[in-house]
Amino acid sequence: MKKPISIIILGLLGVLILTTPALAATTVSLLPLSVEVEQGQIFNIVIGVNPQGIKNYTAKIQIQYPAEFLEAKSFTFRGGWTVLSQPGYDLIDNAKGVLVKTAGFTGGFSSPVTFGTVSFLAKTTGNGIIKVGGNSIVLDRASHNVFEDTAVQSSITITASLSPVEQAIPPVEEIPLMPEETSLTQKETAPPALFDILTQPEAKQSKRNLLMPILAGVGILIVVIAGYALYRRRRKKLV
Numbered sequence: 001m002k003k004p005i006s007i008i009i010l011g012l013l014g015v016l017i018l019t020t021p022a023l024a025a026t027t028v029s030l031l032p033l034s035v036e037v038e039q040g041q042i043f044n045i046v047i048g049v050n051p052q053g054i055k056n057y058t059a060k061i062q063i064q065y066p067a068e069f070l071e072a073k074s075f076t077f078r079g080g081w082t083v084l085s086q087p088g089y090d091l092i093d094n095a096k097g098v099l100v101k102t103a104g105f106t107g108g109f110s111s112p113v114t115f116g117t118v119s120f121l122a123k124t125t126g127n128g129i130i131k132v133g134g135n136s137i138v139l140d141r142a143s144h145n146v147f148e149d150t151a152v153q154s155s156i157t158i159t160a161s162l163s164p165v166e167q168a169i170p171p172v173e174e175i176p177l178m179p180e181e182t183s184l185t186q187k188e189t190a191p192p193a194l195f196d197i198l199t200q201p202e203a204k205q206s207k208r209n210l211l212m213p214i215l216a217g218v219g220i221l222i223v224v225i226a227g228y229a230l231y232r233r234r235r236k237k238l239v
Contacts, residue, residue, distance in 0.1 A: 028047065061115055062099070065130045082106060
């Protein structure tokens with residue numbers, strides 16, 4: 001009788017083992033999947049939770065990152081989450097490269113939601129990986145952990161940045177050279193325009209043309225007066 005009972009127990013354990021992965025359906029995502037920044041820049045990683053249609057209520061998310069390259073500056077929860085600020089559930093450890101945030105969602109959620117956003121500082125050049133830690137937990141209505149660890153990660157590439165001096169000085173060929181002929185002394189001593197030079201003799205010729213008729217008229221008038229005077233003298237002698 002003991003043998004059939006042991007077979008039944010083993011069978012039940014096998015069924016439980018096979019069905020457990022099906023219950024652990026909630027996944028956690030990181031966006032963007034790859035980041036390329038310069039040393040000294042700050043960038044964001046968005047954490048999402050997808051319950052795959054099963055209503056979830058609480059999430060404890062662990063994020064692991066390379067502490068030699070990155071520094072977690074801040075974390076911002078998306079609206080709708082009630083934050084749990086307790087030791088072991090709220091942590092930013094830049095020495096070990098571990099971030100833990102925990103919160104409950106009012107009324108639960110059965111569709112993908114944003115958990116929050118992490119802001120990282122790129123401390124030095126290099127390559128690294130930000131990933132969701134295996135100690136993350138997502139609870140359903142019955143407080144069962146339905147988190148499925150799918151090894152989600154985001155790759156980070158940090159390149160060297162230009163120093164402030166190099167950024168401030170433009171290449172030599174881009175600096176315009178001041179032409180020598182624009183100096184003030186040369187402008188002041190430059191000859192007048194060709195048009196101004198040509199107008200001077202034309203103005204003198206115009207004045208000469210205006211004086212000629214006047215002089216001719218005056219000459220005619222003098223001749224007339226002189227002739228009239230001679231006429232008057234001769235007439236007096238005859239009388």
